[in-house]
Amino acid sequence: MQTQWLDSIRWDASGLVPVIAQDRDSKAVLMQAFANREALQLAVQEKRAIYWSRSRQQLWRKGEESGHVQILHDILLDCDGDSLIYVVEQLGGIACHTGRASCYFNRLGPDGQWHAEGTVLKEPAHMYRPAPKD
Amino acid sequence: MQTQWLDSIRWDASGLVPVIAQDRDSKAVLMQAFANREALQLAVQEKRAIYWSRSRQQLWRKGEESGHVQILHDILLDCDGDSLIYVVEQLGGIACHTGRASCYFNRLGPDGQWHAEGTVLKEPAHMYRPAPKD
DSSP, X not given: XXXXXXXXXXXXXXXXXXXXXXXXXXXXXXXXXXXXHHHHHHHHHHTBOEEEETTTTEXXXXXXXXXXXXXXXXXXXXXXXXXXXXXXXXGGGOOSTTSOSOSOOEEEOTTSOEEEOSOOOSOHHHHSOOOOOO | OOOHHHHTSOOOTTSOEEEEEEETTTOOEEEEEEEOHHHHXXXXXXXXXXXEEXXXXXXXXXXXXXXXXXXXXXXXXXXXXXXXXXXXXXXXXXXXXXXXXXXXXXXXXXXXXXXXXXXXXXXXXXXXXXXXXX
16 A cells, blocks of 8 residues: 555654544544554554554554454545544444543533543443553 | 633643534534633633634634634543543534535545545635735
């Protein structure tokens, strides 16, 4: 497959581009992260959402620990080439590490406070293996 | 109104946070831009989507030229506090400066090329005033 399409993307100073994951069926915005060139190329090859983790400074195959893989159906690029959407099928119906369907569960109320909404579908303790004992 | 909610946001090194505009009704992702503290505070006060334009280095009241204002219905914050959604009603049904409903109209095809989709609902020449003659 050609990689010319990667040259159409306006990468930021760190070589990253923001990526929005949107659920193909519910249209919910599930999460937003970043991708570098390699993450995008692998995402297309492996047909799953792959990001670049800025905190861990490594490729992040979404769901590699939790099993909540995002099957990649489409990639959309915006008008000025600096923002992407991964249109995905969210396995397990859970995108967030808190066990919720979407990461955007805090809503600003008229009282000027954030209110956590969204059902916790699975306890995080059941989603991730405990850290190995040394 | 309190401004404590602004302190819950994890601003990047430039004092910005990515903001996704999502259509309240169609759930379409319309665009993605950035906001600083002032843009967010004013967005809440004025009940419309306000961003920080990185290219122009100034506040950007969406629709101030085109009339395609985004009425702000909700603000959602993600689990780790570094990404926002403006849930909006898009006046005129056009978010993109190309005259399309959404800015994400380029789809990556199986041929490895971007394909522009989405109907141009209004010609850009009719959306913006010509630059003033000097």
